[in-house]
Amino acid sequence: MIIKPVDKNIKKPVLLKQVLKFFNPQPNQNFIDCTLGQGGHALVILERIAPHGKLLGIDFEILVKPQPRLILVQDNFANLKQIIEKHNFKNIEGVLFDLGFSNWQLEESGRGFSFKKDEPLDMRFARTGVTAQEILNQWPEQELEKIFRLYGEEKQSKSISRDVIANRPLETTQDLAKLIYAWKSKARIFQALRIAVNKELENLEKALPQAMSLTEKVAAISFHSLEDRIIKNYFKTNIFSQEHCAKLRVWQKINTKLN
Numbered sequence: 001m002i003i004k005p006v007d008k009n010i011k012k013p014v015l016l017k018q019v020l021k022f023f024n025p026q027p028n029q030n031f032i033d034c035t036l037g038q039g040g041h042a043l044v045i046l047e048r049i050a051p052h053g054k055l056l057g058i059d060f061e062i063l064v065k066p067q068p069r070l071i072l073v074q075d076n077f078a079n080l081k082q083i084i085e086k087h088n089f090k091n092i093e094g095v096l097f098d099l100g101f102s103n104w105q106l107e108e109s110g111r112g113f114s115f116k117k118d119e120p121l122d123m124r125f126a127r128t129g130v131t132a133q134e135i136l137n138q139w140p141e142q143e144l145e146k147i148f149r150l151y152g153e154e155k156q157s158k159s160i161s162r163d164v165i166a167n168r169p170l171e172t173t174q175d176l177a178k179l180i181y182a183w184k185s186k187a188r189i190f191q192a193l194r195i196a197v198n199k200e201l202e203n204l205e206k207a208l209p210q211a212m213s214l215t216e217k218v219a220a221i222s223f224h225s226l227e228d229r230i231i232k233n234y235f236k237t238n239i240f241s242q243e244h245c246a247k248l249r250v251w252q253k254i255n256t257k258l259n
């Protein structure tokens, strides 16, 4: 099977083939992509569900150009049910979550997601709410240590949080990056802050049961062990799960009447 994103500038998602294999999108079906990003999954699915199938794409910020049969929704996927009711979106074949941040956010947003750049410590997907800078400069040491340890799974969380407190105020990504010695730790601390700023785990916990109540097929891609744990907790007796590979979990109801 040859898969090419519709727009050549879009990087092909790593698990596109597996997602398509699971959903097996057919003409005139409807899908939801809860993490639209640059449309790497959505635009391929949209092509396959032509001529009348619709795709509802949700993201905190919309980077995909409007086009026929694509419903663009700038919102938090934690509001999934409200969103589909508002758009009267029905007969949903499958719901996709591709968790985390996009390449565009990392490389081009200028919002401090990368420890390799020198940018303001913002890290907000939605451009509202508390910034990474506010967390670093205002939260108590124990809270910083907790998010570094839990969300970043960082062994040096104690000494790094101590160094943050001692070097306040921090304004840019380099102010933070230079306090952390190892590259892997830099990545883990930046990840932890991003998860805290965007309440990523809370949003996932709210969205998964909503998604599963809407359709027979839900797929979630995650590269973070805490997200994966949340996802695993939603296995239910009437839901058949398969794993195509370590980072993709999928559900397919085997008997919807049991609901």
Ligand SMILES: C[S@@+](CC[C@H](N)C(=O)[O-])C[C@H]1O[C@@H](n2cnc3c(N)ncnc32)[C@H](O)[C@@H]1O
Residues within 6 Å of the ligand: 013, 034, 035, 036, 037, 038, 039, 040, 041, 042, 058, 059, 060, 061, 075, 076, 077, 078, 098, 099, 100, 101, 102, 103, 125, 200, 203
């Ligand atoms: C890994 S990227 C998705 C990439 C996309 N599948 C593609 O192929 O271009 C994750 C996206 O999810 C969005 N996102 C993360 N949490 C969200 C939430 N709670 N509600 C809406 N969008 C969210 C981010 O803004 C980001 O664009």
